[in-house]
Amino acid sequence: MSGLDMLGPMETNPPAHSKGRELTQTAIEAIVNLVPAVGSTITVLLMAGLNHKLNQRRERWLTELAEAVEELSRSLDGFDPDALVDNDAFVDAVMTATQTVFRTSQQDKIEVLRNAVLNSAMPGAPDLDIQQLFFDLIDRLTPTHMRLLALLNDPPGWFDRHPELTRPTFSLSSNRVQLISAALPDLGAQGQAIIERFFAPLADGGLVNGSIHGMMTAAGAWQPMTTDHASAFLAFIRDPR
The missing domain is CATH 1.10.10 (Arc Repressor Mutant, subunit A)
Known part of the structure; x- marks a missing residue:
């Protein structure tokens, strides 16, 4: 199993569904459904654009995280990526960090989140309560x-x-x-x-x-x-x- 498979499926658009096509299709659907006001159509387009952007951010985050897990497995003896899906601390860390990733475009903070997720699976990692305190700090601090x-x-x-x-x-x-x-x-x-x-x-x-x-x-x-x-x-x- 690859590191990316380990982290589960991601919502990605097939090549034919570019951002422009997706937005255009959404606009057509709004017209077909007789959306009564221009403002409503704009809202639909805005939400579609934001959803596309968030999916891009999520995909990039999980891809880079999977690459980091794979790199760690090569450099650390005894580190088994396949076991991570059964590691509750790691799963909790991924879910918590992903929520913060949705709220930031700051690469420095994203790198800190990635490091924290990796460390959550390391021997001697803090217990779950302390980890939650640390993730709260990452979320709040710049x-x-x-x-x-x-x-x-x-x-x-x-x-x-x-x-x-x-x-x-x-x-x-x-x-x-x-x-x-x-x-x-x-x-x-x-x-x-x-x-x-x-x-x-x-x-x-x-x-x-x-x-x-x-x-x-x-x-x-x-x-x-x-x-x-x-x-x-x-x-x-x-x-x-």
């Missing part, structure tokens, strides 16, 4: 939130992984706003108020300790400020391949 969390979990490692960035030079007393601005230039360019807006959900969600405003030594600014829950979440969304 890619910027998750990048900020990864930075605050390991500031030196962030700069090691991004050599194009310039490490900030701290004075005797510093705060993490300067660190964040250097590590995430696009976020830093929007100013301190926006940085605070992205930081607040992390603090409210119990993912970080402390404040980004507190004055500290230069050495202190480089220390992680994430909680154990955040570290486990970041491990869950890391690519296992």
Whole structure:
């Protein structure tokens, strides 16, 4: 059984049914059925177009997920893709992640969802309740939130992984706003108020300790400020391949 077969059938249009043909056919059906108002016909066309787009998004997501499962099976001894259909945690993860995929076009978030689904089937995966908490976080947080969390979990490692960035030079007393601005230039360019807006959900969600405003030594600014829950979440969304 291939990875794609494992994930079940997908709703795809045969080659003859292009998007244009599908929309045209829908319009003809509306006319034949004597739809009374132009607005109603437009609504039918809009819904047909949205349905087509969502089906495309679903097909692309499941195809890429199946490819990732197949790649993982080649790199991880003992990983059996055929057993995944009987793995309740994996099935739950696929269904939960797919709902979020329908609501986002952000590729960074889709990649995080894929990683989380793969990790749900790994040995030592969190229990189902914790996994649900993690999927809720993925749904609520933006890619910027998750990048900020990864930075605050390991500031030196962030700069090691991004050599194009310039490490900030701290004075005797510093705060993490300067660190964040250097590590995430696009976020830093929007100013301190926006940085605070992205930081607040992390603090409210119990993912970080402390404040980004507190004055500290230069050495202190480089220390992680994430909680154990955040570290486990970041491990869950890391690519296992």
